[in-house]
Amino acid sequence: MPNEHRLILKHADQAGYTPDIECYQRHGGYEALRKALATPARELPDGKKQTPQEVVRDEVLKSGLRGRGGAGFSAGLKWSFVDRKSGKPIYLVCNADESEPGTFKDRQIIHKDPHQLVEGMIISCWANDVRLAYIYIRGEMPHGARLLNQALSEARAKGFLGKNILGTGYDLEIHVHRGAGAYICGEETGLIESLEGKRAYPRIKPPYFPAVLGLYMSPTIVNNVETLCAVRHIVTMGAGEYARLGTPNNTGTRIVSLSGDVVRPGYFEIEVGKATIGELIFDPNFGGGLKPGRKLKAIIPGGSSSKVLKAGEKFRLKRKGADGQMVQVETDLLDLPYDFDSLQQAGTMSGSGAIIVMDDTRDMVDALANLSEFYAHESCGQCTPCREGALWLAKGLERLSHGGGRSEDAEYLLHIAQNIQGRTICAFGEAAAWPVLSFVKKFKDDFVARGKADEEARARGVVPAHHH
Amino acid sequence: MSFKVPPQLEAQLDELATHYPQKRSASLMFLHALQEHFGHVSREAVEWTAGKLGLQPINVHELVTFYPMFRREPLGRTHVKVCRTLSCALAGSASLRRHFIEKLGLNPSLHGPQTTPDGAFTVEFVECLASCGTAPVVMVNDDLVEKCTTSDCDRVVASGRGKGGTR
Numbered sequence: 219m220p221n222e223h224r225l226i227l228k229h230a231d232q233a234g235y236t237p238d239i240e241c242y243q244r245h246g247g248y249e250a251l252r253k254a255l256a257t258p259a260r261e262l263p264d265g266k267k268q269t270p271q272e273v274v275r276d277e278v279l280k281s282g283l284r285g286r287g288g289a290g291f292s293a294g295l296k297w298s299f300v301d302r303k304s305g306k307p308i309y310l311v312c313n314a315d316e317s318e319p320g321t322f323k324d325r326q327i328i329h330k331d332p333h334q335l336v337e338g339m340i341i342s343c344w345a346n347d348v349r350l351a352y353i354y355i356r357g358e359m360p361h362g363a364r365l366l367n368q369a370l371s372e373a374r375a376k377g378f379l380g381k382n383i384l385g386t387g388y389d390l391e392i393h394v395h396r397g398a399g400a401y402i403c404g405e406e407t408g409l410i411e412s413l414e415g416k417r418a419y420p421r422i423k424p425p426y427f428p429a430v431l432g433l434y435m436s437p438t439i440v441n442n443v444e445t446l447c448a449v450r451h452i453v454t455m456g457a458g459e460y461a462r463l464g465t466p467n468n469t470g471t472r473i474v475s476l477s478g479d480v481v482r483p484g485y486f487e488i489e490v491g492k493a494t495i496g497e498l499i500f501d502p503n504f505g506g507g508l509k510p511g512r513k514l515k516a517i518i519p520g521g522s523s524s525k526v527l528k529a530g531e532k533f534r535l536k537r538k539g540a541d542g543q544m545v546q547v548e549t550d551l552l553d554l555p556y557d558f559d560s561l562q563q564a565g566t567m568s569g570s571g572a573i574i575v576m577d578d579t580r581d582m583v584d585a586l587a588n589l590s591e592f593y594a595h596e597s598c599g600q601c602t603p604c605r606e607g608a609l610w611l612a613k614g615l616e617r618l619s620h621g622g623g624r625s626e627d628a629e630y631l632l633h634i635a636q637n638i639q640g641r642t643i644c645a646f647g648e649a650a651a652w653p654v655l656s657f658v659k660k661f662k663d664d665f666v667a668r669g670k671a672d673e674e675a676r677a678r679g680v681v682p683a684h685h686h
Numbered sequence: 687m688s689f690k691v692p693p694q695l696e697a698q699l700d701e702l703a704t705h706y707p708q709k710r711s712a713s714l715m716f717l718h719a720l721q722e723h724f725g726h727v728s729r730e731a732v733e734w735t736a737g738k739l740g741l742q743p744i745n746v747h748e749l750v751t752f753y754p755m756f757r758r759e760p761l762g763r764t765h766v767k768v769c770r771t772l773s774c775a776l777a778g779s780a781s782l783r784r785h786f787i788e789k790l791g792l793n794p795s796l797h798g799p800q801t802t803p804d805g806a807f808t809v810e811f812v813e814c815l816a817s818c819g820t821a822p823v824v825m826v827n828d829d830l831v832e833k834c835t836t837s838d839c840d841r842v843v844a845s846g847r848g849k850g851g852t853r
């Protein structure tokens with residue numbers, strides 16, 4: 219039976235564990251920072267020399283750590299793209315905007331173990347020659363912001379942060395910056411604009427890759443809270459040991475947020491790919507199954523922007539066979555290992571690690587209407603296909619879910635969504651389109667039937683029953 | 687209320703502005719602090735912030751209209767934000783909102799934030815509050831009410847009615 223493997227959340231929920239620095243240090247806190255700062259330079263077999271900072275960056279690359287914020291991009295590679303020759307300062311920003319619907323893992327770290335994030339950040343900043351860094355926390359977490367500020371001042375008082383950190387001559391300042399309720403601030407270039415004191419209008423890439431032209435047009439690293447915490451453990455364990463957790467190309471642990479129609483919703487830290495979707499939903503160690511008498515209808519596997527998966531769906535996954543050759547294995551939705559690559563092969567993504575479960579009492583039209591209202595509200599409005607399209611989707615779905623549907627609505631919704639994706643400045647366009655494309659295609663009968671029923675009711679001159 | 691930033695708050699804000707190589711970056715933090723103090727962001731607060739940060743008022747005004755947390759009108763003393771996004775909706779957030787609205791004599795068919803005439807409460811639907819595992823959730827001022835029930839709503843209303851004065 220699979221179990222949690224708590225690395226980042228090891229202490230968070232233990233009785234008596236508190237967010238102050240004394241408690242953190244009693245549990246080995248800031249030892250990873252000391253270890254990182256004491257890293258010796260090394261000479262590679264080919265004679266190339268690595269500075270201590272390069273050694274740590276190399277470890278992060280070798281650990282296989284992939285970003286936990288959404289895109290699952292290699293953290294070490296991202297760091298390697300940083301323009302170190304521009305002569306401009308390098309900034310690091312921790313993305314603590316946590317606003318992808320379904321996701322509530324960074325909240326646990328920030329509220330229960332803020333020093334772990336601070337330590338992960340200090341190490342990451344040192345390894346990347348960063349002297350000024352920010353934590354961008356969503357506005358609706360005022361207590362989290364206070365806890366982080368408290369943690370930063372405790373770290374300063376102990377010499378882990380500020381001038382001449384632990385006598386090494388390295389200076390670093392970290393500040394907390396609060397957002398103000400806009401989802402698009404989670405998108406890294408929107409976040410940067412917002413941190414510059416502007417509307418969070420995402421920037422177009424190219425040329426505005428944060429690693430080259432980020433905050434104040436300087437090279438900038440944006441990493442998620444959980445990613446930065448993982449760095450602390452990579453330093454403690456070493457890249458090799460860390461990479462033994464999880465599965466090949468999907469290393470380490472990750473915190474899964476599970477919500478919706480399960481008996482035990484909550485957050486579960488697993489070795490990546492070592493639990494299947496079925497286990498996460500049904501195992502007593504995780505979701506504990508559905509409510510009595512219910513059947514699974516659908517799951518949203520990686521935050522609300524990921525494509526929905528339908529109960530009973532089968533996927534063809536590439537797997538290494540007994541003879542070492544790659545073979546295609548037919549895999550049921552419930553048997554999908556929860557990792558980056560399997561979900562991608564299933565045509566969706568593990569995104570922010572958030573699973574939303576829906577049972578057979580749920581109406582897919584209403585569920586999609588709910589999500590589309592979110593995207594209509596949150597579009598920043600810069601690109602016409604996104605601004606208008608997200609609104610049309612929401613209006614179409616509102617009508618369809620409130621008795622004003624037409625049988626051609628399913629096609630109409632698909633048409634709009636297809637005209638958003640790929641035509642926008644940022645990936646929000648896909649985030650708004652993908653739920654619609656997947657819900658309507660996979661549950662087409664539900665959408666068509668709903669529209670037909672409304673048409674017939676109108677023809678008979680009655681107001682449809684679900685009109686309210 | 688006349689607009690006067692107390693010296694202590696101004697000193698705090700001056701310190702905040704030093705956190706950034708470019709002062710403009712401090713705009714959101716200024717607006718949060720001013721909203722916390724005055725209950726909303728007035729035209730004067732926008733102009734004052736612009737003056738302090740060396741900006742045109744429009745640079746600040748466009749933030750107030752973009753970021754949902756900033757309010758141009760005074761808010762109720764108890765500010766209730768009911769999460770409406772999917773996980774909370776599956777757990778019954780629509781009926782929670784209706785419960786608040788009816789209990790406070792507000793209009794259930796209106797969208798957007800609504801404030802009671804006595805200025806005691808503002809109720810609104812907001813998007814995912816990053817606590818979907820304890821849905822449905824409601825934020826009451828700075829505090830999160832997890833697995834919120836109708837009796838939790840009643841408690842919030844009762845204690846909000848007990849709070850007098852203006853913000």
Ligand SMILES: Cc1cc2nc3c(=O)[nH]c(=O)nc-3n(C[C@H](O)[C@H](O)[C@H](O)COP(=O)(O)O)c2cc1C
Nearest residue numbers: 285286287288313316317404405406441442445645
């Ligand atoms: C619309 C949108 C919203 C996003 N929201 C978040 C968020 O709330 N938190 C987050 O860490 N990343 C979010 N991301 C991903 C970030 O753009 C970025 O990839 C991430 O912070 C990088 O960190 P990582 O490499 O450590 O994952 C979002 C992306 C998009 C397109």
Ligand code: SF4
Nearest residue numbers: 598600601604642644
């Ligand atoms: S895709 Fe949408 S959210 Fe992204 S920049 Fe364009 S309008 Fe803004």
Ligand code: FES
Nearest residue numbers: 769774815817818
């Ligand atoms: S959906 Fe309500 S907190 Fe996420």
